[in-house]
Amino acid sequence: MVRAPQDRRVRRCSSSSRRTPANTVSATFDHVNTPTSYREIDVTVAVVLLTTALVTVVALLAAAGAGKLARMDNASYPTALTRAATTFAAVITLAAVVAGTLVALLT
Secondary structure (H helix, E strand, O other), X not given: OOOOOOOOOOOOOOHHHOOOOOOOOOOOOOOOOOOHHHXXXXXXXXXXXXXXXXXXXXXXXXXXXXXXXXXXXXXXXHHHXXXXXXXXXXXXXXXXXXXXXXXXXXX
């Protein structure tokens, strides 16, 4: 079966193929019609997760610093690890106390 050569010329749009309301594609955005309370919950969840991640990173950095300082002070590895764990727990506890205080004050 022999194929006919294809016409490779660019076809110009005629005036009859212009966009009309009947042949346009419309998009709907679900977030526009979402009630405000759902969006506020999403933002609240995002802020809580980001704050938790930030507090965890700060606590880990403080623990690593405490462990390094303990080792520089010629402490043994178990002692340095104990100091690092104590520092981590103290930072997490402090963050929980601050969060609880803020919640009590803002509600």
